[in-house]
Amino acid sequence: MSNAVSVLNGASFTGLAEVKDAGLVGMITLRGDLASKSLAKAVKECTGCAIPGIRKVTQADGTTVVWMSPDELLIVTAYQDVDAKVDALSTALTGAHALVVNVSDARAMFTVSGSGAREVLAKVAPVDFAADQFVPGGFRRTRLAQVAGAFWLDTDACFNIVCFRSVGQYVFDLLTTSADANAEVGVY
Amino acid sequence: MLILECPYCGVHAEETELQAGGEAHLKRFGPGSSDEDFHDYLFMRENPKGVHFERWRHVNGCGKWFHAARCTVTLEVFGTYTAQTGTPPQALLDEISTKRPGWTWREFTDASAPHAGAEDAS
Numbered sequence: 001m002s003n004a005v006s007v008l009n010g011a012s013f014t015g016l017a018e019v020k021d022a023g024l025v026g027m028i029t030l031r032g033d034l035a036s037k038s039l040a041k042a043v044k045e046c047t048g049c050a051i052p053g054i055r056k057v058t059q060a061d062g063t064t065v066v067w068m069s070p071d072e073l074l075i076v077t078a079y080q081d082v083d084a085k086v087d088a089l090s091t092a093l094t095g096a097h098a099l100v101v102n103v104s105d106a107r108a109m110f111t112v113s114g115s116g117a118r119e120v121l122a123k124v125a126p127v128d129f130a131a132d133q134f135v136p137g138g139f140r141r142t143r144l145a146q147v148a149g150a151f152w153l154d155t156d157a158c159f160n161i162v163c164f165r166s167v168g169q170y171v172f173d174l175l176t177t178s179a180d181a182n183a184e185v186g187v188y
Numbered sequence: 189m190l191i192l193e194c195p196y197c198g199v200h201a202e203e204t205e206l207q208a209g210g211e212a213h214l215k216r217f218g219p220g221s222s223d224e225d226f227h228d229y230l231f232m233r234e235n236p237k238g239v240h241f242e243r244w245r246h247v248n249g250c251g252k253w254f255h256a257a258r259c260t261v262t263l264e265v266f267g268t269y270t271a272q273t274g275t276p277p278q279a280l281l282d283e284i285s286t287k288r289p290g291w292t293w294r295e296f297t298d299a300s301a302p303h304a305g306a307e308d309a310s
Binding site: 126141148 | 198202
């Protein structure tokens, strides 16, 4: 078995904000009826998290459950725990109209933290990052310049960015350009 | 800039997050239909000066299709609503009738107008 590495193998950059490849992160796509009790129970037992509200995330014990669309969740957890969690969820959802897939190696994850984090992201995504608009626990699926991306804000003022692995280099280059120390706008 | 509210995720999405999906509420005529119905289904589209109904997809977002009603003259957006319907919601139709008295679009018209749908007969 080859040695799994994340898209940029832990690259980091410090400018207006600190941009980091988050390393190997486990991600599970779960599609199904988010209003169903059996799905909520399965997610609760597997992750410890409740089903998040629209454009929100819920977190417990290092696992994050992200609202992706009216019928889709993304479960972000430790890379080595993914297979066990996929099995547990699939078993719990037997008979239900639901889909559980390990997408860890199809995605890349970056973190943007520091005082300039909101500004760095505001330059590349059509989203209002005002502190009273984009609050911790908030999530948004949108575009990062020319590619699809999604991000949520942790309670510790750290943005977690998820994108397809195939565009990982592009997103990292984009964020580092946006975070260039000489590119401050000073809006937020 | 065009800004539509996605009825599924509540985002006020600007047009770079959206993908236009053409005219709304087309009725499909498939196998077994007459050539004329099939032709009209494939090729005939409204090109109104005024109220128009369209399909849009929140492509750089939740990925869902939805409907939007807007004015092609002023670009005013009357409202958006989910894709799981064959007709626009009555509240939206009433709002359009208030703002554009006498409007007509395909089989939908200002119900309060005295000669609603009269233009269709010509």
